[in-house]
Amino acid sequence: MPDHAGPQLGPPQAARGAAGHPTPLVETAAQALYDYRQSLLHALAERQVDTRFVRLRLLDMMRSEHALQFQEREKDYTDLRDVLAEIPERAMVLLGAPGCGKSTLLRRLQLDDAREHLADKCDKVSLFVSLGAYPLDRDPARDAPRPLDWLEAQWHRQAPGLPDLAVLLDQRRVLLLLDALNEMPHRDPDDFRARVEQWRRFLRDDFPPGNRAVFSCRSLDYSETLSVKDDLDVRQVRVQPMTPSQIEEFLRLYAADHADGAWAEIRNDEGLLDLYSTPYFLKLLSDQLVYDPRVAGERAALFTGFVRRALEREIASRHPLFVRDGVLHTRDRDRVAGREWSDAHDLPRHGPLIPSLQALAYAMQERFGGSDGKQVMVTLDEALAHLNHARAEDLLKAGTQLAVLDEERRTDQVRFSHQLLQEYFAARQLAAQPAPAAELARSEWRADRIRPSLADKLATLQDFEPLPPPDPTGWEETTILAASMAADPDAFARALAQANLVLAARCVAALRATNRTRPDTVELLQARLMERSRDPEADLRARIAAGRALGDLGDPRFERCRGPHGDYLRPPLVAIEAATYRIGSDEGLYADEASAHDVPVEAFAIGRFPVTNAEWRLFIDAGGYQNERWWRTEAARRWQRGEGIADGPREAARNFRQAVRDNPAQIDDWLAAGQITSKEAQDFTQWYVEMADGDFEALLASWFSSDVQTQPLLWHDPAYNHPAQPVVGVCWHEARAYCAWLSAQTGQDYRLPSEVEWEAAARGRAERRYPWEGDFDPSRCNSFESHVRGTTPAGVFPAGDTPQGIADMSGNVWEWTSSLYRSYPYRADDGRENSKDGDGRRVVRGGSWDFNRGLARCAYRDYPLPGDRGRNLGFRVLCVSPIP
Structure with a gap:
């Protein structure tokens, strides 16, 4: 690494030569910088982060051949400094659900940065701002201030005596922390996108390499636009939800006396595990269990308990606002002291405090068209007007004392202390009026x-x-x-x-x-x-x-049943009659489809839908990956043990790279034919043509893990893991293990269809080109032409059903079959249905969301390795004994 690289820059960033020695600050500015850092150390001293409960993962723009999506790296980080040290990009976005600790992590980064540079006397500076305060003019015709101008004003307010921010940016001195992109005020979704575009242009035009920027944001839906335009690379890093084991450990550390009961209520409830997968809610729960061990079950009850505890604290401390009539009535204080509540959501209602906070939250959200994940800020005068009470000043002070409201005195602005509290108080108002809510x-x-x-x-x-x-x-x-x-x-x-x-x-x-x-x-x-x-x-x-x-x-449509190995979902099936079916095609598009020939097929029933994540979840819960009983061939058991599972996929990627290198012009051909996107074309060029061998091998290691697998490849990726979506990222061995498990659960014989059975179900005896009658139509299936760019819930393209009612046989996901890839004519007794051949390529059918119409035809055959686990690879089951 060159010796002039700043301490927060990783080697790739330093190699760009963006940051030379900054000119030393003059003595007066150096003193101001020292004072600024000392003020940060004092203000942020309590921003503690227990790294046992922090998991950060970088997202890469990755794809399996033609698929564009973000893919998590397997590596976990516990410190944002480590992430910044590893990436070359000047900007990144910290993603995570409300309450996951994004703001705390940014503030902790600022604290660590100030402490580090105070010791080494480096002239780097940091600036933290909330984008919830980025101005929104009431006049739509007036533009928002340029981001740099607004940041300049924030900088001088926080750090008087230091040079202009623009000067420091030019000198590559700045760590910019931009909190809550999704809370940026806006009029409508188009206006929000326009405002994000302003920040993207700021990064491109006014933020030289050598500076670093970290945004925080609720989800990729808000931040993705920063990442993919004008060759401006903005990395995304996701705060991972806490795992069940982390939740249990947290409870035992911070609520030891009540951990057993709370964990017993949470551990088998997916909804509660999701609720308490963020530190904010888990801390709320831990604090309140001592008062009410039954509070674990519901989010609104958690917030209610938080307000009750805050009221108890202020009344017990004899705070004048709370012990005199005014914001609370005598009856309210008695109920708080006696904890006399009618239900889990009851709060004081005789005095004006709680009704006024509800009205304020509701008015703030109504003014901006709802919250939509953003924390609304209003002026002090507006807040007093919304409180609409003779004691409005006292009500505002009381809300602040309870830590429900946050008043920014320097700018005379008011907001709720957390977005979730804002939504909670607005919800209390809404709960009483169902018609307006609708x-x-x-x-x-x-x-x-x-x-x-x-x-x-x-x-x-x-x-x-x-x-x-x-x-x-x-x-x-x-x-x-x-x-x-x-x-x-x-x-x-x-x-x-x-x-x-x-x-x-x-x-x-x-x-x-x-x-x-x-x-x-x-x-x-x-x-x-x-x-x-x-x-x-x-x-x-x-x-x-x-x-x-x-x-x-x-x-x-999926019947939940109890079998000898736990719960399972019985899939809906469609019967296919015994008959002779025409297989293959003489269209001349692909040689391996020819020649068309007749094959007799026995009766069977096939899944109406591809296997979904909801079905697969129960296989995982039943210990399906650990039970060797379901892995019935030696090749499958080797895969289950993790022996060489990455070798085949890595070698296939090397071969694909070589084929692209031999003819790089084909990338442009694919783009012109509408088979890949422009971003994919850029990435293919970078990965397969330009990247050095060593870097490509490192990339393969991040793509294809050699560890023992206990879940599908993308099981924790929200783009693919919804219960209604087809399961993807499963190899042929995993699909067969699931079929074996489902057979044992039901007492019926479930397996993968052969490629002939699959084609018979898709084409029928009418020899359809697509599963439906007629020509290709992008409204009938989830293919590349449909522009969904991801998997869809099973069955939402009803016009693409076969006449018998089988859904999604074109597009959505490629579907594994039992058949080895061999030339036609098809003969079941020629070895192609040999399940013990663990290395031969297996046929997949149906196309997928990231492939075009030609591959969505019923006759098309593709042939991945049995260990491949792409984001477009799924399957459906076939049942033969007995046929329902």
């Missing part, structure tokens, strides 16, 4: 009414950008909280379903986790979601959203 959350779903239309939305996307979900209303999270606090949660959800079916389903999914909804409400929503997900009048985005919501509630 109107606020109203969302169109019909293809001829939704705006922007699907065609208009696709026209705005670059070729690599995934199809986004329908625009949110901004009231989603608040409404879910409100449902849990409503007097009649079922009536609230049913009323909401008339305006926003998907959101009503999310509410009921949360209510069901705490047994606060009736079975008939669940069944009603399940039936309506099934209908919506397959309604030809519904926009594709609405069908996908309905399919995902159905997966969250539980899809009744």
Whole structure:
């Protein structure tokens, strides 16, 4: 590394020669810098981070051949400094759910940076700002200030006496920490995207290499645009949810006396494990278990408990605001002291404090069209007006004393101390008025009414950008909280379903986790979601959203059963009659499809859908990866033990690289033919043509792990792991192990279809080119032409069903078959159905979301290695004994 590289720069960044020796600051500025760092050390001294509960993972723009997505690296980090030291890019985004500790990690980074540079006397500086404070003018015609101008003002407010920020940026001195990109004020989704574009241009034009910027953001949906335009590389790093073992360890450390009971309630509940997978909620729970050991079950109850404890603290300490009539009534104080609550959400209601905080939160969100994951900030005068009470000043002070509100005195602005508390108090207001709640959350779903239309939305996307979900209303999270606090949660959800079916389903999914909804409400929503997900009048985005919501509630088309090895989901099957079927094609497109020939096929039943993540979850829970019984060949058992599992995929990638190097012009051919995106073309050139051998081998090591596998490749990737999506990232051996397990669970004979059985089910006796009658149509399947750019919930392309009702046989995911790849004619007795051949390539059928129409034909055959685990590789089951 060159000796002029700054201490926070990794070797690749230093190699770019971006940062030379900064000119030393003059003595007066040096003193100001010392004072600034000392103030940071004092202000941030309490920002402790227990690294036992921190897991950060870098996301790479990776793909299996033609697929563009973000892929997590296997390596975990516990410190942002380590991440920055490893990447060359000048900017990155820290992603994570609300409450996961993003702001704390940024502040901790600033503290560590100040402490380190105070010791080594380096002239680097850091600036932390919340993008929730980035101005939004009431006049839409007026532009927001340039990011650099706004940052300059923030800098001089925090660090008077130091040179202009622009000067320090030119001298490569700055670590910029930009918190809460998703909370940036905006008028609508288009306005938000325009504001993100302003920050992208700032990084490109006003932020020279050698400086470092770290944004924080709720999800890739908000930040991805920073990463993929104009050759500006912005890395993404995700704060991983805490694992069940980490949750248990946290409880035993911080709530030892109540850990056993709380963990017993949480451990087998997926909803609660998800809720407590962030430090914020887990700390709330730990603090409140001493008061109420039963509080673990629900999020709104957690916030209610937080407010109750804060009130108890202030009343016990005799704070004047809380012991005199004014913000609280005498009856309120008595109830707080006696802990006399009518239910889990009850708070003082005789004095104006709680009703006023509810009104303030509701007004703040209503002004900005809902919260949509952002923390709203208003001026002091606006806050007092929203409180609308003669004691408004005292109410504001009381909210601040309770740590519910946060007043920024330097700018006379007010916000709730955490976005989730803002949503909670707004939800309390909303819970009492179901009709307004439904109107606020109203969302169109019909293809001829939704705006922007699907065609208009696709026209705005670059070729690599995934199809986004329908625009949110901004009231989603608040409404879910409100449902849990409503007097009649079922009536609230049913009323909401008339305006926003998907959101009503999310509410009921949360209510069901705490047994606060009736079975008939669940069944009603399940039936309506099934209908919506397959309604030809519904926009594709609405069908996908309905399919995902159905997966969250539980899809009744999959019957949950109890077998000798635990729970399983019985898949819906479609019977295929015994007959002679025409197999192959004489179109002349691919030699291995020829020649077309007749093959007799016995009767069988095939899965209506590809195997989903919900089904696979139960295989994992049953110990399917550990039980050798399901891994029935020696090759499968070697794979299960992790012996050489990365060798084949790595060698295949080397071969693909060599083929591209031998003819790099084919990348442009693929792009021109619409087979890959422009971003994929750039990456293919970088990886397969330009990258040095050693760097490529390191890349292969990150792509293909040689460790023992206990779950699919992308099991923790939210782009692929929803219960309703087909399971992907499974190899041929894993698919067969699942079939063996399902057979033992049901007493029936489940297996992979042969390629002939698969083609017979897809083409039928009418010899269809695609599973449906007629020519290719991108509205009938999830292929490259559909521009979804990811897997979709099973069955949301009803127009692509076969006449018998089998879904997704073109597109979505490639499907493993039992057959070895051999030339035609097909003969089952020529060795191609030999399951003990663990190394031969196996046929996959059906195409996938990242391949085009030619590969989605019923006759097309592809042939990966049996150990391949691509993000587009799944399967469906076949049943032969007995046929249901």
